[in-house]
Amino acid sequence: MTKYSPGTTFMAKVKTDGFQCVEMKTNRPWTYQTDLFSLLGTVHVLACNQYMNIYCSNNRWTITKTFPRKWNVDLWKDLFNSLLNIPNCEEIPDLAQIRQKFEDYFIQNLLQRYNQLCIN
Numbered sequence: 001m002t003k004y005s006p007g008t009t010f011m012a013k014v015k016t017d018g019f020q021c022v023e024m025k026t027n028r029p030w031t032y033q034t035d036l037f038s039l040l041g042t043v044h045v046l047a048c049n050q051y052m053n054i055y056c057s058n059n060r061w062t063i064t065k066t067f068p069r070k071w072n073v074d075l076w077k078d079l080f081n082s083l084l085n086i087p088n089c090e091e092i093p094d095l096a097q098i099r100q101k102f103e104d105y106f107i108q109n110l111l112q113r114y115n116q117l118c119i120n
Contacts, residue, residue, distance in 0.1 A: 009089050022061050036083045
C-alpha cells in the first residue's frame with residue numbers, strides 16, 4: 001500500500017465467492033482486508049481441514065464451523081471475529097497483538113506439555 005497515494009482503497013472483486021472478503025461481498029472498499037481474509041482461510045483449512053464458509057448474523061460475520069471445546073474457543077473466536085469484522089480501511093486489526101495473545105496462551109498453557117512430549 002505504500003506504493004499508492006494515502007487513502008487509496010479498492011472496490012474490485014474476486015469472482016470466486018469463497019475467496020471474496022467481507023468487504024467484497026458487501027460492496028465496501030478494502031485495502032488489507034483481502035489479505036487478512038486469505039490468512040483466515042488458510043488458518044481455517046489448517047485447523048479444521050476444510051475451506052472456510054462465513055455468514056452474517058446480527059451484523060457480525062462469523063464462520064459456520066465450531067471449534068472443539070478442548071481448544072481455547074474464546075481465543076479462536078476472537079481471531080476470526082477481529083479479522084472478519086473490520087470496521088473500515090483505517091481500522092485494520094493489529095496482527096502483532098493477535099499473535100501475542102496466541103503466544104501467551106501457548107507459553108502459559110501448552111508449552112510444558114509440548115516439552116514433555118518432545119522429551120518422551
